[in-house]
Amino acid sequence: MIQHMNLVFQAEGLSVGEGAFLMACCNHTDAKGYVIAHMQQIADEAHMSLRSARDQRARLEKRRLLKSGERFSPKNGAQLANLFRINLDLLASMKRKRTDYGPSLVEELTFDEGPAENPSSNPPAKSAAPPSTPPADLAPPLADLAPPPANLAGAGAAKSAPLLLPSSDPSSLPPRAGAAPAADASLRTAPVGERENEASPEGHNPSEAEVPQQRERSSKSAAAAGGRVVAAYAATLGRPVLNGTRAKLERQAVELLAQGLPEAWLCDRARELAARGWADLVQHAERSTAPIEQPREVPGAGRPGLPEWCGECGDGTGTAARLNPRFRKVGPEDARELCPRCHPNRVAAATA
Structure with missing residues (x-):
């Protein structure tokens, strides 16, 4: 409790170790000064080793400022947290006498005597300069600032034209000056899906889906x-x-x-x-x-669109070179090139 910690602060005649041990115990005390904590926990909070904590406990017990007892579980005999009690009455009786430590820093602070400065005498702050006219390239065009023609509103209508919500479709923007008008307004406002339907009115899909x-x-x-x-x-x-x-x-x-x-x-x-x-x-x-058997393939005929195998490239791979252009290579192992007679890339380049 904070009240018990205050008693330790005001006590006279305690060593540094005894005060630290009592402060750690007072962090867990109840109203009567009882503490239930492990010795290792008290030692850690007092910033000392376990051996030093035991020495301080023995000194405090000798001075009758502390009393401790070990606790064991009735079920298995395991050691539980220790039970301490601080002698609060004796600790309160050790309160040091009132000591005058001299004038405090606040009492020594003074202010120079002189005429008080009138805040109202300060010159008024300069008002912010009005914003300058924006450059010509940043100013809005005159067409946007001009009111709409009167014939757009009709007789007896409001002076301004109704506000139109912006559209995310770029085609809905007004045409630039000199731009040719769109061929059909319906194509400009219709969604993409509707344009596709208009292009194929019968709903026919060229890819047949x-x-x-x-x-x-x-x-x-x-x-x-x-x-x-x-x-x-x-x-x-x-x-x-x-x-x-x-x-x-x-x-x-x-x-x-x-x-x-x-x-x-x-x-x-x-x-x-x-x-x-x-x-x-x-x-x-x-x-x-290993030979590749293709019973359904006609001998001599390769895959559709594949040039017929010349029978000389592929280093004896046989049917593999006939079916797979990957094997249609000639030359030594370290410098192989595409077969100029039957490889699709070389044949296509030659006929192009």
């Missing part, structure tokens, strides 16, 4: 096939595939499937990849010499 659905089904099918390729990799690996490796293999599998490589062939390459402890399906597919 089937291309996005087809693309969605194709992407889902490719993702499912890529998942099966990764499943073949995980089955051979014999343990779960890490998320980063799984995402990389699925992305590579979808890319290779999009280039025309069959799913069964990629599954076999994925199994080989796992057996060797590798994790790059694209690189393994490029270097693989």
Whole structure:
């Protein structure tokens, strides 16, 4: 309690350690001076070690200013927080005598005697200068300041035209001077969706709304096939595939499937990849010499829109080069170039 702390401040004959210990105890006292606290807590609040706190407690007990007792749990015998009691009557009797510490700082403050300064005698502050005329480039145009023509309001109407709410549509802004008028006002005010409907009055969609659905089904099918390729990799690996490796293999599998490589062939390459402890399906597919079987493909005919394979590039990859332009390269391993006879990019550049 603050009253008990005040008794410690006014007490005479206490050492620094005794005063600090009593102050920490008075932080938890009740009206009769009882304290329930651990010795370590009292030591921390008194800013001293546990050993020093025990020494100060012994000195205060010897002076009959403090009495303590240990407490134990009746259930398991564990030690509980200590019980202290401060001798408030003895502590109050130790109050030091009133001491005159001399004049205080407030009593020594004086003011020079002299005529008081009249606030009203101060010259009035200069009034703020009126704002100067804004520059010509910042002033509003005269057309905006001029009142509307009288013929806009009609006979007997108000002097000013009705206030129009601003519109976020840039087409609703007034035309600039010299600009050509719009061809049709309805096209200027109609929303975007209505303009599209006007362009196709029968509601016919040129894309037939089937291309996005087809693309969605194709992407889902490719993702499912890529998942099966990764499943073949995980089955051979014999343990779960890490998320980063799984995402990389699925992305590579979808890319290779999009280039025309069959799913069964990629599954076999994925199994080989796992057996060797590798994790790059694209690189393994490029270097693989395993034949690619395409029973539904007509021999000699590549993918639609793909130039026919010349049969000389690809370093013996065979069907892979016929179906995938990625393999249509010539030259040594460290300086390979696109085949000038059958690679789509070189053929298109030659015919352009």
